[in-house]
Amino acid sequence: MPCSGRRLLPCSTRIGISAGRPAGIWQALAANRPLPPLPAGSEPAPDADNELSSHLYVICGGNxxxxxxxxxxxxxxxxxxxxxxxxxxxxxxxxxxxWPSQPIDPKVRVSGNGPSNVLMTQNRRDPGTPLTGARQLRAAFGDRARMVTVDQGGHGVYLFGSENTCASDTVTTFLTTGGRPAHDRTCAAEPR
Structure with a gap:
């Protein structure tokens, strides 16, 4: 099914749901009926829209x-x-x-008060979240946080698109043991 024109669902949803589903899915959705079963022995395809939906729920529902x-x-x-x-x-x-609803929770005021269990990661040349903003947030956290700054571009330091061993090892250690660096850390650029 081509992804154009006016449709019941956005293109990403149609593509994500239709992969691995038998014919008739669109008719079932349009009629608000249960989806037809998957063929025996097949695995359902992950819904491609889940990542975007959860992202929008968090940012739209929080502000x-x-x-x-x-x-x-x-x-x-x-x-x-x-x-x-x-x-x-x-x-x-x-x-x-x-968005159809107002924010659920009141705004959180970031301060140096609270548990010291924050690890921030930031690329020097992130086009979507500039380093200056990360530095301001880091300053607001005070000693509660440590920041790992990586000498690379892109939006995402850990796992997604990053192959920087210094940053990845630091984050993995934090996630598996809770251990943070004693001070903020700068990770040099590494060849891909």
Whole structure:
């Protein structure tokens, strides 16, 4: 089924659900009936939309978002110039502008008070979350946190797209033992 035109479900959902499912899935969904069973011996394909759905649930359900299209247009124009790599995309309107509910919990105030169990990771040249913002968050945590800064680009330090041994070993140690570095750590660039 081509992924174009007006459909009942977004393209990512149709692709994720249809993989490994017998014919008739769209009719069942459209009629709000149970999905047909998988063929014997087959494994269900992971739903490709789960990652995006959970991402949107967290960011849209945790903050208030402007509902003004004009405010997004203004922000895109400004951030296109201010942050030419990624600014316009990050400032653009998202599903959160149309989210059906208000934030569930009050905003959390980040401070140096609380348990010392925070490990932050940050690439020096992350186009989506600039290093300056990570440094500000690190300062707000005070001694509660340690930050691992990696001399590489990309959005994601641990597992997803990163092959930096220094950073990966530090994060794995933290996740498996709770041990953090005594001080913030900088990991040098490593060849891929």
């Amino acid at each position: 208030r978002w402007s509902k003004s299209v004009r405010s997004y247009q203004r922000d895109v124009a400004i951030d296109r110039i201010r942050y030419p790599s990624y600014g316009a995309a990050a400032a653009n309107i998202r599903a959160c502008a149309y």
